[in-house]
Amino acid sequence: MTTLSKIESIFRDTFEDDTLVITHATKADDIDEWDSLTHVGLIxxxxxxxxxxFNTTEIASLQNVGDLVTLLENRGAAA
Structure with missing residues (x-):
């Protein structure tokens, strides 16, 4: 399982939508239900x-799912 596919699975569970497709370009504005409370739960x-x-600086620097994938892969987090 790739990092992105594992993240997509988490998003599908969080938003209770088995058809949700997450890409590297996906950001909070792309998902109506993605608010600050949901963001904390996702993280x-x-x-x-x-x-x-993650530290607060890392979280604050994330602009999209691709940034999250890069952060995880750079620190060697297992998918």
Missing amino acids: LTIEAAFETR
């Missing part, structure tokens, strides 16, 4: 799934 779930922790 916590992704941290648990990849057995890692």
Whole structure:
């Protein structure tokens, strides 16, 4: 399973939408239900799934899912 596909699975569970397609370009504005509370839940779930922790600077720098994938892959988080 790739990092992106694992993240997509988390998004589908979070937003309860099995048809949701996530790409590197996906950002919060692309998903109506993606608000600040959901964002916190996504980050916590992704941290648990990849057995890692992000600091606030890393989280604040994320512009899209591609940035998240890069961050995870650069730190060697297992997909």
